[in-house]
Amino acid sequence: MSNNTAQKQPELVQLLTPEGELRRHPDYPIDISAEEMRGLYRDLVLVRRVDTEAVALQRQGELGLWASLLGQEAAQIGSGRALRPGDMAFPSYREHGVAWCRGIRPRQLLSMFRGVSNGGWDPHEYGFHLYSIVIASQTLHATGYAMGVQRDGALGADGTAVICYFGDGATSQGDTSEAFNFAAVNNAPVVFFCQNNQWAISEPPERQARVPLYRRAAGFGFPGVRIDGNDVLASLAVTRAALQHAREGQGPMLIEAFTYRMGAHTTNDDPSRYRVSAELEEWRSKDPIERVRTHLTNEGIADDAFFAEVDAEAESIGERVRRECRELPDPDPLDIFHEVYAEPNGHIDRQRADFADYLASFEDADAEGVR
Amino acid sequence: MSNNTAQKQPELVQLLTPEGELRRHPDYPIDISAEEMRGLYRDLVLVRRVDTEAVALQRQGELGLWASLLGQEAAQIGSGRALRPGDMAFPSYREHGVAWCRGIRPRQLLSMFRGVSNGGWDPHEYGFHLYSIVIASQTLHATGYAMGVQRDGALGADGTAVICYFGDGATSQGDTSEAFNFAAVNNAPVVFFCQNNQWAISEPPERQARVPLYRRAAGFGFPGVRIDGNDVLASLAVTRAALQHAREGQGPMLIEAFTYRMGAHTTNDDPSRYRVSAELEEWRSKDPIERVRTHLTNEGIADDAFFAEVDAEAESIGERVRRECRELPDPDPLDIFHEVYAEPNGHIDRQRADFADYLASFEDADAEGVR
Amino acid sequence: MTTNLTIGKAINAGLRRAMESDPKVLVMGEDVGKLGGVFRITDQLYKDFGADRVIDTPLAESGIIGTAIGLALRGYRPVCEIQFDGFFFPAANQTFTQLAKVRRRSAGAVTVPVVLRIPYGGGIGAVEHHSESPEAYFAHTAGLRVVTVANAVDAYWMIQQAIASDDPVVFFEPKRRYYDKADVDTTADLGSAAPMHTARVARPGQDATLLAYGPMVKTALQAAQADTEHDIEVIDLRSLAPVDYDTITESVRRTGRLVIAHEAPVSHGVGAEIAARVTESCFYHLEAPVIRVGAFDTPYPQSRLEEHYLPDLDRVLDGVDRAFTF
Amino acid sequence: MTTNLTIGKAINAGLRRAMESDPKVLVMGEDVGKLGGVFRITDQLYKDFGADRVIDTPLAESGIIGTAIGLALRGYRPVCEIQFDGFFFPAANQTFTQLAKVRRRSAGAVTVPVVLRIPYGGGIGAVEHHSESPEAYFAHTAGLRVVTVANAVDAYWMIQQAIASDDPVVFFEPKRRYYDKADVDTTADLGSAAPMHTARVARPGQDATLLAYGPMVKTALQAAQADTEHDIEVIDLRSLAPVDYDTITESVRRTGRLVIAHEAPVSHGVGAEIAARVTESCFYHLEAPVIRVGAFDTPYPQSRLEEHYLPDLDRVLDGVDRAFTF
Numbered sequence A, B: 001m002s003n004n005t006a007q008k009q010p011e012l013v014q015l016l017t018p019e020g021e022l023r024r025h026p027d028y029p030i031d032i033s034a035e036e037m038r039g040l041y042r043d044l045v046l047v048r049r050v051d052t053e054a055v056a057l058q059r060q061g062e063l064g065l066w067a068s069l070l071g072q073e074a075a076q077i078g079s080g081r082a083l084r085p086g087d088m089a090f091p092s093y094r095e096h097g098v099a100w101c102r103g104i105r106p107r108q109l110l111s112m113f114r115g116v117s118n119g120g121w122d123p124h125e126y127g128f129h130l131y132s133i134v135i136a137s138q139t140l141h142a143t144g145y146a147m148g149v150q151r152d153g154a155l156g157a158d159g160t161a162v163i164c165y166f167g168d169g170a171t172s173q174g175d176t177s178e179a180f181n182f183a184a185v186n187n188a189p190v191v192f193f194c195q196n197n198q199w200a201i202s203e204p205p206e207r208q209a210r211v212p213l214y215r216r217a218a219g220f221g222f223p224g225v226r227i228d229g230n231d232v233l234a235s236l237a238v239t240r241a242a243l244q245h246a247r248e249g250q251g252p253m254l255i256e257a258f259t260y261r262m263g264a265h266t267t268n269d270d271p272s273r274y275r276v277s278a279e280l281e282e283w284r285s286k287d288p289i290e291r292v293r294t295h296l297t298n299e300g301i302a303d304d305a306f307f308a309e310v311d312a313e314a315e316s317i318g319e320r321v322r323r324e325c326r327e328l329p330d331p332d333p334l335d336i337f338h339e340v341y342a343e344p345n346g347h348i349d350r351q352r353a354d355f356a357d358y359l360a361s362f363e364d365a366d367a368e369g370v371r
Numbered sequence C, D: 001m002t003t004n005l006t007i008g009k010a011i012n013a014g015l016r017r018a019m020e021s022d023p024k025v026l027v028m029g030e031d032v033g034k035l036g037g038v039f040r041i042t043d044q045l046y047k048d049f050g051a052d053r054v055i056d057t058p059l060a061e062s063g064i065i066g067t068a069i070g071l072a073l074r075g076y077r078p079v080c081e082i083q084f085d086g087f088f089f090p091a092a093n094q095t096f097t098q099l100a101k102v103r104r105r106s107a108g109a110v111t112v113p114v115v116l117r118i119p120y121g122g123g124i125g126a127v128e129h130h131s132e133s134p135e136a137y138f139a140h141t142a143g144l145r146v147v148t149v150a151n152a153v154d155a156y157w158m159i160q161q162a163i164a165s166d167d168p169v170v171f172f173e174p175k176r177r178y179y180d181k182a183d184v185d186t187t188a189d190l191g192s193a194a195p196m197h198t199a200r201v202a203r204p205g206q207d208a209t210l211l212a213y214g215p216m217v218k219t220a221l222q223a224a225q226a227d228t229e230h231d232i233e234v235i236d237l238r239s240l241a242p243v244d245y246d247t248i249t250e251s252v253r254r255t256g257r258l259v260i261a262h263e264a265p266v267s268h269g270v271g272a273e274i275a276a277r278v279t280e281s282c283f284y285h286l287e288a289p290v291i292r293v294g295a296f297d298t299p300y301p302q303s304r305l306e307e308h309y310l311p312d313l314d315r316v317l318d319g320v321d322r323a324f325t326f
């Protein structure tokens, strides 16, 4: 009874093939220096290393949970590097690669997954909002923020653009459609960046949509494009163009990055219950890092020394992440009452004071050897 | 800062011009007998008469509120007459014409607006769900119902189809998009019938959408079509086709009936605050009833006696509506507790009993002359 | 200098003054523009402040609150109108999981000074969903401030205080009292008004405390007046979260009796919390259990029954009587 | 014949039995199909009943409840899984304005026997939105029945009773107790189980009544055990709406003291209503005010703080002690 029409797969924008070859695209020309190319490679490798380390930390009980970006590095690093400092990004909970580009330190990311914080950084400082766990809620925040940018008169070639990340599953939420519509009606400078990683926990895209997701945009009156999400150059070039489009006052755009979640949904998940390994194998051949490495090698842009250097840096970052994770301080119990309100609130103050007394009573009791 | 791009108006499906001339449409052939044509005219006139009477009754204080369908008769009668007895319709709150086609008596409609009931009829009896006031909520009910039809195996040429009515404003609600998507993904037999009457209270369609509404459907993977909503034949033919499409298992379709709300949003509303009378004038020339009358006359399908007969019938219905409205019995105070739960509920029973005692205490007091 | 204003006009004047004094203040919602809202609370603001500051939004409450959060993150102070109480619920997710929590989530890095204006309560003969009193849902949600007004003076000042607050504030407007008038000194300083979180003794008395808020304050005052046997103190709660327990307990310790009246269904209404808390803090002072007067635990009925459903003067008096039977 | 089942497996077995005995029963939600839900509560049902009866829905809670209403209108009995407590809110509109009210709106013509299963409560070390106790929002909404379970026996029977009920039922599952085991007689008749709306005395006692529900029942029993000074009666509430006041007041009139413990924030929690009502009906029997033990009135904190946030054995004992200081 479900819709059996297999989704016809449309053309992807691809600038770097899985074989490491550059392709020209009429709409998305890209002119990239060797140094930039090496930089992207470095980003990809390092962020994967951070991710791998985090998975391990979870296995060791140092993190409560981790949502791995494995396989999605190119989508995230490409789009993240397309952002300018003044731009604002609204992530979901898996955007460790974008966070990396925005200058968030890995330990700041870990703090939420370790349970020592519900956030971890100041969004204004990094131009990167907090992780959003309630699926699609951030799509409206991004749109509203972009409406604020309009009101600030901050558009133009050097203006501000906003980007919002979400998954294939998130497109089903009413909030995402409302965001598309608010953005369209207001012509807001926001780029919707959907990482279609083929899974929303255990559900494949056919349970979320009958036709390719990028087409959703046209129904709301703005352009949508599907890119090879494992191609860091496509992600960079198309996102850069979309941000420029937004920045210059031409309104929203939807980018569907066609990629694949190589790992489990989170460390809690067991994908063997719902997907076959052949699929994984197929996507392994499209690995987002391998193709850049092949390209660098084939073009002679990077030598073994460079690769060794990046690997060494990855190792040391891995170590740092491990150390910094363990060093993350546990919050003080009274932090429960911290910043619930911006303005004084007698009710909360009273609860805090009572709880402080309660805690102290144990210390007293301990001191007296009562308990 | 709002989007100034005027919506380019696409072709409408039109089978009967404002001048009363029939037009062929390759996709929507219609073969209609003289008797059917007269029947549609009668429906249009009578339902307008009911509506006019209801507006008057509100002015006289007999109704708390009325939402007039003035101008939307063709969209409603055409689509309503396309339904088969076993089909199920999910209305908004303005579908008096569809209700008429489903056999709902005007007094049943009035009961909600008079405040003697929150409903007014048994949805199962008429294949017409209760009026839905929370915008777009019914879109999901219709979709779920259609999923039930699928599970009943009630598809096929003689199967069951579902239709859901809503306005242009309702397309902005997340629920509508979720309904589109659930219907598409499940290939559910539901026709989404949007009466774009150019206004959501005071807001014009440009505040609701950047591009014509019928296009929304394509983004979710099913067909959308815009019809001349003031053309009863277009409404009939296209709805019939869409219902058949659904019934035969081909999934959902969106019909955007391009029409105009000739009256106020409701009797509480004062449209002079937000719209110009020229617009009204322009639409008056496209009146949905006039064109049918012209057609009937020009084609010699109806004579003066017929028109006089319909007018007389309208008069008597007007009178009946007036009388039946005044005769609607006020509910009993204890009706407050009626059917809140299907199963016994001691808590409610106790409140009912206490309240009965409380009411009785006044009667006792009255009897004793205390109060 | 005082002006005689209805509650509706006082909110309008308060909004205007807030918009004049802070260019970051925006008004947004359905039909708030040219129409001035279905209750005309934003009347003329569109004309005077333009479409960028008075935003007619698409018909989507989640979208309204969600984009308001985004605007707030960008430094704006959006005042959102929810057209009627019963239409808040599509925005529940953005309000309860985002608006209420984002500050705490960010450990204070992020401030979302959004105001939700919600005309609420019954008694206007409306169809379903237009007469509800959903305040308890909000009061139960940490991170929100919840206030309501009973007169034009509070209406004028408290809407400005709500906008000035860096916390999200849910501002409930007693729609059936929109036309009640009072003299308002619109030239005074905002700082001179009583703080938003305080309750107000609306009528002093000795024998029992009658607590009400929003539309029920007028009824409570009438009841106090009508009860010639007892000297009833009436408290106008004003702030439902946080609650000014100092004012309430001071009163209850004096009178020994507390009756709470609200339009919302009794069960799990705001009165439940106050009753439980006051009973705990005033246990030895209470001559009678706290008596609650409210609507029945049923959906809001068809309007021809609302006079029976809503607690009216008689029901409040009945509650007061019950408090004296102990 | 009894089987030793965890709460999770007991719900699974109850669902299976309901699906076997009534072909109209459907299961729907996110990941309920092949995966069997993130807690495996629907494990194997997809395999055995197929995609038409175990529906993996798009990721949209409003869509889930909204289409479930439509399915119910067509004669089905959908059991909807909301993946976690904190993700209910997008469905608030469909639940509160439609599901709860459509029967009354139709004067009984329409029946919507939808069950909402919501794993709730904290203590599992999760990230935000995965540990909440939103039951008061539902209990405050007329038209819904609200139940929760504390052991595998109730889990097995009450899920079936919820499905069999013609009313919409919100079924809260204490996720941190999913692995608690008990012997369940899965061969007995459904009719033999205690009615869903009744409370249960889980441990008889004389000195004070300790009321709890869901995940806190175990803590309450431990507290009663730990308190060697007093003989504590523990009541497992089971039904939060309607509440079985007969069982509670009978107990409180005997013991003279009532302590209510729940995981939800204290303010406006379910405990507030029970405290207010019991105080009214047992005023002369109460030796102390009703004491409530719950979470603080703040958003659920980061998991490293949840042991402090959630009421634990010590906090419950502290509450019991407070009840004896009066």
Ligand SMILES: Cc1ncc(C[n+]2csc(CCOP(=O)(O)OP(=O)(O)O)c2C)c(N)n1
Pocket (backbone or CB within 6 Å): A094, A133, A134, A135, A166, A167, A168, A169, A170, A171, A197, A199, A200, A201, A261, A265, D030, D059, D061, D083, D087, D090
């Ligand atoms: C409103 C809401 N419902 C349910 C969940 C539980 N949940 C967490 S992630 C997820 C799947 C998300 O899939 P997708 O949007 O494709 O993002 P991905 O995890 O693949 O990056 C679900 C259902 C949630 N976080 N929020």
Ligand SMILES: Cc1ncc(C[n+]2csc(CCOP(=O)(O)OP(=O)(O)O)c2C)c(N)n1
Pocket (backbone or CB within 6 Å): B094, B133, B134, B135, B166, B167, B168, B169, B170, B171, B197, B199, B200, B201, B261, B265, C030, C059, C061, C083, C087, C090
């Ligand atoms: C969820 C919700 N929000 C707001 C309202 C108030 N309201 C009633 S009708 C209406 C406009 C509806 O416009 P449209 O969908 O175009 O239908 P029309 O009235 O034109 O038939 C609004 C905003 C409502 N009923 N429900």
Ligand SMILES: [Mg+2]
Pocket (backbone or CB within 6 Å): A167, A168, A169, A195, A196, A197, A198, A199, A200, A201
């Ligand atoms: Mg995904």
Ligand SMILES: [Mg+2]
Pocket (backbone or CB within 6 Å): B167, B168, B169, B195, B196, B197, B198, B199, B200, B201
């Ligand atoms: Mg309209």
